Amino acid sequence: MPRHPKHIMLAIVLAGLPGLAGASDELMDLSLEELADIQVLSVSRKAQRLSDTAAAVTVLTSEDIRRSGARSVPEALRLVPGVQVAQVGAGRWAVSVRGFNSRFATKLLVQVDGRSVYSPMFSGVFWNALNLMMEDVERIEVVRGPGASLWGANAVNGVINIVTRKAAATTGTLVRASIDDRGNPELAVRQGAELAGGAAFRVYAQSINRAPFETEGGATSRDEQSGWRSGFRLDSDSSGTDRWMLSGDVYRQRSPEVLSMGALGAIYVPLDFEGAHLLVERSWVTSMGESxxxxYVDYADMASDAFAHATVYSADLDFQHRLPVLGAHEWIWGLGLRHQSVSADSATPVFAFGQSEVRMQTFSAFAQDEVELVARRLRLTVGARLEARNTTTPKFQPTVRLMWTPSDRDSIWTHWSRAARTPSYGDLHASAVVGTQAYPPFPLVTVISQANAELEPESLTAIELGYRRQFDRGSAEAVLFRHRYSHLIGSTFGGVRMPGVLPTVPDMRLQRVNGGSAVTEGLELSAEMAVTRGLKLGAAYTLMRTCYESTGDAVFDAGNAGVADRNADHWFSLTARADLPGRQALDAQIRHVGALSGQPAPGVDAYTVLDLRYGRRIGRHAELSLSVTNALDERYTAYRSDIFPSDYAYDRRRVVLTGRWTF
Structure with a gap:
């Protein structure tokens, strides 16, 4: 592509700015009071104002998500400081908070309406199976830093809580149709209605049809995404003191990928995902407080008929009770019980499972007290969670938070926390071929990552200092953090075996053990400002370093260096949302990510991406939007897949035309 279209793209952004004085009637600027009243649930398991939270929190509203043009949750998360989002391929993502980025980030808890979608199979989230209907997302709350004292093991580096809209807010009919520049169409339909007694329901269905990425040489990476998802939600009358909600989803999706096995060649794996869940929630208020x-029950299945098959069944019950305020104290406590069954089998020596079926039971109990030390100025929060699982030793996970609000506009907080990450089924029982290499005197050996059923939980001790300032038309936040990890799982040399998986090639075993220690330190900055009635600007910047302590084990230390090299040391984003005359809107987002050092050739260089979205309302019931992703360059690569090794995939410039109609 010639260089001059870059200037054209930038001119489009700048051209819209002079006409902002005539912005549309949908005001983009919020008052100080409106900004301070944004509600957050994820920090204290209760609704509280964002300005009152003693934690690094970002809330993406439904308007933020719509104006970003995001078609998936990871795309929306690119707006959040401290969150590293790298697209591995079409539908494949590496998403983490405060480091340790991975295809399946093991230290990040992700929930949808309180239902955990963190899989015990490989510890992490199968993002390609989480294709939510984005119009139904009310907000995404991102808590950076440990949340284990309330949410349990695996809420180590952060918690992402996706909150969907109540059924009463989605009555009527919505139809969304889109097509990209490669001719891939998608369709979504939603129908909602009010019922007798103030209840409401909605049902929806949507298709998934995403084009594949490209290889370094320009060929297709053969990872196109196709499938469907359907679900419902039923809510009682929300005006009473006794409320309930019932929701469910079912989905099926094909997400193929090509595994790169070194000298063994490339293996095409047609992965099929399917799943379903049913969630019920009831809350009630009495003189004894709010309960x-x-x-929920959840079923998830991942299958590749020629290679392996895994199924996870989950059942979870969670109770919490918030007591009435007693003097300066506000108590909340709860109990939890979770049962998970994981079964797996393999049809190829590439994968091997030490136990074909494992049942995991987890009991948990937590308590937290918020103490107002000085009225409206100084508040102390002390809490802890005890979690016991039948596969590992029990873990006690405490936290202490102190928040000082010297004025109605300023908040300063600090906290100390401990958290644990429990080993996954894959850590404990799955062995896998991860490639081949020369190993003298052998010209070639097969490298196998070996399971270890004796692994113990990883541990984190974290400290954080933050400052938040509210302005008349915006806010700013600065956070310093230091995370110290111990008992990290890594691999050490486990010997050479002959004959190996391939009889003519010996095996070199890498044994998983708890032996690593590391420190991550960083700075997170963010700001948002409504400059005029029709122009809103935002910025987010993250600076972070990861440092492993040397163990003296060359194999172990090399593996740790590989983990550290998967994380950028800085990244930032700039956003602009402009309302234009004639019910038009122009949105721009610039993202810059630093290089990933030490990656295999050709590597991941630093990259800067400009995303644009133009929208226009047509009457009261229709909207058209045109989104351009990666407007400045032909293509780039952001990550090389780990866990399931594959070659670099490159994202081309993409154009998506979307129409939404409501009736």
């Missing part, structure tokens, strides 16, 4: 009981 919530939530339960």
């Amino acid at each position: 919530t009981l939530r339960g």
